Amino acid sequence: MPTFDSALLLAARASASDEGAIIRMSQKTRDLRAQGRDVVSLTLGEPDFDTPFFIQEAATAAMRAGFTHYSPVAGIPELRTAVAHKLKAENGLCYSPGQIVMANGVKQAIANAVFSLIEHGDEVILLAPFWVSYELTVKLAGGTPRTLSAGVEQDFKVSPRQVADALTPKSKLLILNSPNNPTGAVWTKAELQALADVVSQHPRLMVLSDEMYEYIIFEGEAISFGALPGMLERTITVNGFSKSFAMTGWRLGYAAAPEPIARSMARMQSAFTAGANSFVQRAAIAALEAPRDEVVRMRESYRRRRDIVARGLAEIPGVKMAPIPATFYAFPDVSAFLGRRREVGTVDALCDWLLETHGVTAVPGSAFGDDSCIRLSFAASERDIVMGLDRLKAGFAALS
Ligand SMILES: Cc1ncc(COP(=O)(O)O)c(C=O)c1O
Numbered sequence: 027m028p029t030f031d032s033a034l035l036l037a038a039r040a041s042a043s044d045e046g047a048i049i050r051m052s053q054k055t056r057d058l059r060a061q062g063r064d065v066v067s068l069t070l071g072e073p074d075f076d077t078p079f080f081i082q083e084a085a086t087a088a089m090r091a092g093f094t095h096y097s098p099v100a101g102i103p104e105l106r107t108a109v110a111h112k113l114k115a116e117n118g119l120c121y122s123p124g125q126i127v128m129a130n131g132v133k134q135a136i137a138n139a140v141f142s143l144i145e146h147g148d149e150v151i152l153l154a155p156f157w158v159s160y161e162l163t164v165k166l167a168g169g170t171p172r173t174l175s176a177g178v179e180q181d182f183k184v185s186p187r188q189v190a191d192a193l194t195p196k197s198k199l200l201i202l203n204s205p206n207n208p209t210g211a212v213w214t215k216a217e218l219q220a221l222a223d224v225v226s227q228h229p230r231l232m233v234l235s236d237e238m239y240e241y242i243i244f245e246g247e248a249i250s251f252g253a254l255p256g257m258l259e260r261t262i263t264v265n266g267f268s269k270s271f272a273m274t275g276w277r278l279g280y281a282a283a284p285e286p287i288a289r290s291m292a293r294m295q296s297a298f299t300a301g302a303n304s305f306v307q308r309a310a311i312a313a314l315e316a317p318r319d320e321v322v323r324m325r326e327s328y329r330r331r332r333d334i335v336a337r338g339l340a341e342i343p344g345v346k347m348a349p350i351p352a353t354f355y356a357f358p359d360v361s362a363f364l365g366r367r368r369e370v371g372t373v374d375a376l377c378d379w380l381l382e383t384h385g386v387t388a389v390p391g392s393a394f395g396d397d398s399c400i401r402l403s404f405a406a407s408e409r410d411i412v413m414g415l416d417r418l419k420a421g422f423a424a425l426s
Contacts, residue, residue, distance in 0.1 A: 039168075047374065047377075048069060048071075048158065051069050051387050051388075052070070054381060058385075065387060066385060066386045066417060067386075068386065068387060068404070068406055068410070069389050069403060071354075071355070071403055072268075072405055073274065073354075073405050074405050075327075076272065077272050078271065078313075080312060080316060081271060083312075084311070084313075085306060088305035088308035088309065089305045093304050095304060096300060097302065097304040099292050099295055099300060101126065101128025101301065102304070105128060108310075108311050108315060109123075109126045109314065110125070110126055111314075112314050113126075117237075117252075117253055117263075118253035119252050120258065121282040125282050125285055126281075127280060127282075127288055127292050128307060129279050129295060129299075129302055130277045130279075130299050130301075131268060132236065132238055132265065132266040132280075133159055133279070134295065134298075136160070136163055136234065138291035138295050139234055139262045139283065140164055140167045140169070140199070140234075141163075142294055143198060143232060143287070144168065144169035144199060145167070145168055145169070146169075147170070148197075148199070149170045149198065150172065150197075151172050151174060151201070152171050152174070152395065153189075155176075155209050155357065157236070157394065158394060160203075170196075174189065177359065178346045178348050178399070181211055181348045182357065189221060189224050190224045193224070193228055198230060198231065199234055200225065200231060201234045201236065202233055202234065202235050203238070204218070204248070204249070205239040205351070206352075206353065207353055208389070209355065210332075210349075210351060210357065211348065212243060212245075212248065212351045214246065215254075219254055225257070225260055226256055232260055233260055233261050234261075235251040235261055235263050235264070236264050237250060237263060238268070239270075240270070241325060242270065242324075242354060243351065244329045244351055245349070245351040246352070248352070258284075263282045264280070264282075265280060267313060270321050270324075276309070278307065328404065330408070331404040334404075335356045336349075338415035339358050341419070342422050343422075343426065344360075344363060345360060346358065346359035346362070347359070354403055354405040356402045357396075357399045357401050360400055361397075363376065363426075364376065370425065373391050373392055373396075374390040374392055379421075380418065383424075386414045
């Protein structure tokens with residue numbers, strides 16, 4: 027009898043979903059800590075705050091009231107209404123509740139959107155540096171990512187001209203993320219308008235606008251792409267609760283889209299998950315309807331940490347920085363140090379070396395489509411940030 031090897035049965039798409047650098051670095055950090063090593067981790071893209079108490083209370087009350095059953099696939103009507111209201115009041119976006127699809131996190135909302143639109147042969151424009159999941163989801167859906175890049179000298183913002191030059195008749199979707207993970211960049215209204223002018227020239231291009239970090243902004247303004255003239259019909263807006271309301275583990279996000287796409291996203295979701303968690307949706311109504319005091323308190327704390335990180339990195343000779351007007355990430359360009367030693371030839375190798383020799387974890391920019399930078403998360407305690415910066419300084423000094 028031949029031996030049975032289930033690995034041979036894996037679909038080709040299974041190889042598109044590798045574990046990713048963030049998970050790899052987090053695992054290495056855990057392994058070293060388990061060996062008793064002292065490691066400062068600046069990898070996690072997750073608020074270090076607990077979910078505000080009033081949101082926890084709303085979830086508990088919903089559970090106690092028996093709100094623990096399946097909910098409608100696209101979400102409970104009261105929450106879809108609350109989201110439509112928020113998008114109108116805060117973002118200038120006119121969606122009806124029927125155009126809102128709640129999902130198990132923004133990740134799921136993005137997957138619903140990409141799987142609704144993209145099929146074999148369709149090209150998706152990604153603006154690097156980009157959040158890791160976009161590329162993976164596009165590949166899983168059978169699409170072809172077309173990656174355009176902008177480095178530190180462009181403040182990490184791909185220009186509308188680069189986009190115009192890259193479009194082909196096969197282009198179907200452009201994924202935009204402002205404020206941006208991993209760079210903290212924020213596109214200005216004028217920059218977005220110039221991009222909208224390019225988009226409107228293309229017969230079938232849609233934009234997926236990921237507005238996850240809209241509240242974690244220190245300078246400038248978070249503009250919704252769909253609010254620009256003529257762009258609502260061209261845009262799928264996604265947003266959620268993980269970062270702004272410190273609700274990563276609750277798994278709730280949403281997409282808002284033109285009706286045919288919204289209906290399709292709900293059908294996708296019905297196939298994969300049957301919809302978001304019921305009592306979490308009740309808690310989300312409480313989050314949206316309350317004043318933004320907690321959100322502002324967390325933002326101001328990130329601002330203080332941003333200042334520490336920006337000052338600390340500016341003091342390291344050879345590190346190049348763009349401003350960090352938003353999010354809780356810094357994305358220093360460390361290309362000056364690559365190749366200084368045999369073991370630090372790439373940003374991946376540099377991150378391994380920093381972890382092993384100086385006990386500080388960062389994520390290599392290669393995970394975000396950039397081979398010159400590393401990502402540092404400052405959603406960490408000020409003590410860890412200061413210690414992490416000291417270790418980075420020592421590490422880069424040793425390479426100088
Ligand atoms: C830009 C961006 N979009 C979406 C997500 C995913 O959010 P969620 O936790 O709602 O799935 C993340 C998480 O890191 C992110 O950085």
